[in-house]
Amino acid sequence: xxxxxxDRLEAQGLRMTDQRRTIAQVIEQASDHPDVEELHARANAxxxxxxxxxxxxxxxxxxxxxxxDRLExxxxxxxxxxxQRDHHDHLIDMDTGEVIEFCDPEIExxxxxxxxxxxxxxxxxxxxxxxxxxxx
Amino acid sequence: xxxxxxDRLEAQGLRMTDQRRTIAQVIEQASDHPDVEELHARANAxxxxxxxxxxxxxxxxxxxxxxxDRLExxxxxxxxxxxQRDHHDHLIDMDTGEVIEFCDPEIExxxxxxxxxxxxxxxxxxxxxxxxxxxx
DNA sequence: ATAGTTGCAAAGTCTTTGCGGAAAT
DNA sequence: ATTTCCGCAAAGACTTTGCAACTAT
Numbered sequence: 005x006x007x008x009x010x011d012r013l014e015a016q017g018l019r020m021t022d023q024r025r026t027i028a029q030v031i032e033q034a035s036d037h038p039d040v041e042e043l044h045a046r047a048n049a050x051x052x053x054x055x056x057x058x059x060x061x062x063x064x065x066x067x068x069x070x071x072x073d074r075l076e077x078x079x080x081x082x083x084x085x086x087x088q089r090d091h092h093d094h095l096i097d098m099d100t101g102e103v104i105e106f107c108d109p110e111i112e113x114x115x116x117x118x119x120x121x122x123x124x125x126x127x128x129x130x131x132x133x134x135x136x137x138x139x140x
Numbered sequence: 141x142x143x144x145x146x147d148r149l150e151a152q153g154l155r156m157t158d159q160r161r162t163i164a165q166v167i168e169q170a171s172d173h174p175d176v177e178e179l180h181a182r183a184n185a186x187x188x189x190x191x192x193x194x195x196x197x198x199x200x201x202x203x204x205x206x207x208x209d210r211l212e213x214x215x216x217x218x219x220x221x222x223x224q225r226d227h228h229d230h231l232i233d234m235d236t237g238e239v240i241e242f243c244d245p246e247i248e249x250x251x252x253x254x255x256x257x258x259x260x261x262x263x264x265x266x267x268x269x270x271x272x273x274x275x276x
Numbered sequence: 277a278t279a280g281t282t283g284c285a286a287a288g289t290c291t292t293t294g295c296g297g298a299a300a301t
Numbered sequence: 302a303t304t305t306c307c308g309c310a311a312a313g314a315c316t317t318t319g320c321a322a323c324t325a326t
Contacts, residue, residue, distance in 0.1 A: 135260030135261055
């Protein structure tokens with residue numbers, strides 16, 4: 005079992021504020037890919053005292069701690085997801101913008117193999133497919 | 141054999157200006173992943189009358205025409221490469237930031253397969269690996 | 277009491293755009 | 302002659318940051 009985000013913040017000597025508690029909760033409950041504005045909206049629904057700047061700061065902090073993954077789907081803003089979720093990749097529907105998650109062990113293994121072939125230890129990876137729905 | 145960027149611009153009824161000629165030349169000669177500022181610098185070395193705004197406009201135009209691919213390596217600015225170059229993916233050296241290109245037919249095929257399995261026609265794809273050099 | 281956090285607003289970075297002048301067709 | 306394009310500077314979108322007030326320890 006993994007430690008909560010809050011435990012990990014405390015372990016680093018960082019202070020437990022209501023803002024961080026709330027933002028952490030929002031992130032842990034999210035199963036999608038919210039951007040900062042969306043995180044701010046969700047956090048504010050729980051506690052109106054949370055500023056956008058604090059969300060930016062917290063998200064940056066969590067990313068540096070490896071708790072959050074930052075994603076960019078090409079629309080200029082960063083999106084986030086809990087890095088403890090099982091690894092998965094994304095397929096983006098070019099017509100609707102919908103993001104479909106998928107995971108394929110074969111492709112994961114292949115990525116490892118390729119990195120090794122190039123003389124690298126794989127530390128992270130991101131695969132994004134762009135597609136259009138097959139009709140019929 | 142593929143048409144030049146200039147031919148394709150003309151074919152769309154767009155005007156051939158010195159700026160576009162120069163920017164097209166810079167892009168065709170690039171074998172790396174320049175950002176807009178870098179493209180501007182290279183273009184300006186050939187012709188000082190090219191503004192940054194024009195580079196932005198041209199790059200956007202070329203991207204919409206499918207001539208250029210826009211890449212994002214997570215540092216906030218867009219990078220570009222000629223989309224006519226053989227498809228390849230990128231491995232980013234986490235320590236140096238160096239970008240290594242590679243191509244693996246197996247992984248390409250697998251991507252197609254996955255997209256189809258999800259009910260999609262694959263229109264584009266991007267794979268980025270992050271790694272650290274294996275020592276010894 | 278002390279050092280870390282926050283909110284606010286200002287500033288930063290990258291990109292887009294309105295406009296009058298310039299150039300391509 | 303028209304219509305498109307360019308340079309410039311202003312504006313936009315997203316993100317970061319300086320500072321004084323606040324708060325967890």
